[in-house]
Amino acid sequence: MRNDLKPARLSARDVLRVGAVGLRARRARVVLSALGIALGIATMVTVIGLSESSRSDLMAQLDRLGTNLLTAEAGEDREGNPLKLPKSAVAMVERIGPVQHATATAEVDARIRRSDLVPEERTAGVTTQAARTDLLTALGGEVDRGVWLDAASSRLPTTVLGSEAAKRLGITGTGETIMMNDTRVVVVGILEPIVLVPTLDRVALVGFPAAERYFGFDGHPTTVFERSTDASVEEVGAVLARTISPGHPGGVKVSRPSDALAAKAATDEGLTRLMLGLGGVALLVGGVGVANTMVISVLERRQEIGLRRALGATRQAIRLQFLTESLLLSALGGVSGALLGAAATYGFATVQGWTAVVPPWSLAGGLAATLLIGVVAGLYPAIRAARLHPTVALNAV
Structure with a gap:
């Protein structure tokens, strides 16, 4: 074996x-x-x-929108009263060396209705803001229908609606009219959604000159938008409030919209x-x-x-x-x-x-x-x- x-x-x-x-x-x-x-x-x-x-x-x-956009908004004083940015805020920001573009919007006291048959208190949740003609260039926004404000239309009772504002007012195309206070305003454009500043989707934008002429706007911007080189965003952000309001920099709130994304x-x-x-x-x-x-x-x-x-x-x-x-x-x-x-x-x-x-x-x-x-x-x-x-x-x- x-x-x-x-x-x-x-x-x-x-x-x-x-x-x-x-x-x-x-x-x-x-x-x-x-x-x-x-x-x-x-x-x-x-x-x-x-x-x-x-x-x-x-x-x-x-990457497409860029992370080099900064916003500066008017804040409040120590007593809680709202402050105003100076009328020259945009020009002052443009003096900062690395700044490539600066523009602004402003709140306007104008109640919006679809027509004069709608009661004044029914605003459909749409507010009015004044905008400079170079706003879309700075924000990288685009017009979905119609045209953007130019040097001529910014002086006339014309408006460009944000995408959500157009839906709320039932506006489907250009040439229609809406009421701002007692002034009939022609819709000349409707914007694509603005990703970096989604609050603009719910507003009706008019030119600065038209806001002053028809709605008693005082010319003080509410929000300043600034684009600089990518490498200098932090440096610009550190001096932006002091540049806009040298006497009261604490009353200016600086933020970076891309941080939300x-x-x-x-x-x-x-x-x-x-x-x-x-x-x-x-x-x-x-x-x-x-x-x-x-x-x-x-x-x-x-x-x-x-x-x-x-x-x-x-x-x-x-x-x-x-x-x-x-x-x-x-x-x-x-x-x-x-x-x-x-x-x-x-x-x-x-x-x-x-x-x-x-x-x-x-x-x-x-x-x-x-x-x-x-x-x-x-x-x-x-x-x-x-x-x-x-x-x-x-x-x-």
């Missing part, structure tokens, strides 16, 4: 084939178990993909972490489902295990068989979930008009997570199957 005989070892191909036998024999159960893993991975991939797509679109929008991106990151947590819970539930399926599989297949052990299969071979089966089951759910998540990301991003972004690391991380779950979920059932004695297993009913 030879003592140097060693048990044969299964090749990787044989291990995969043996592990797949259990999956093919119980297809309905496999699909349901893999579904839990797939939903968890799909949720995580979709959340990451949509977050990256939204952030990418936001950053691209910021950057804050939105930070808020999206917090929401992304929350959704990833929910995806992780779904993935955990899927892992429990895989473990449950494998435990039941071991109980149902004790005779098969006993027969293989009686024919010479080692405990290691049995353990490897069930561990491989668990990994294949998890991998099936992981791959399906990754594909489903990528498809959902591309579909939703396309509907929103975003550039779809699915980071490769999210797919790789999802698949790695499924393999880890497969190992953890299949380890106990595999060890339990390997410990079954051939005689006990063969006698199991």
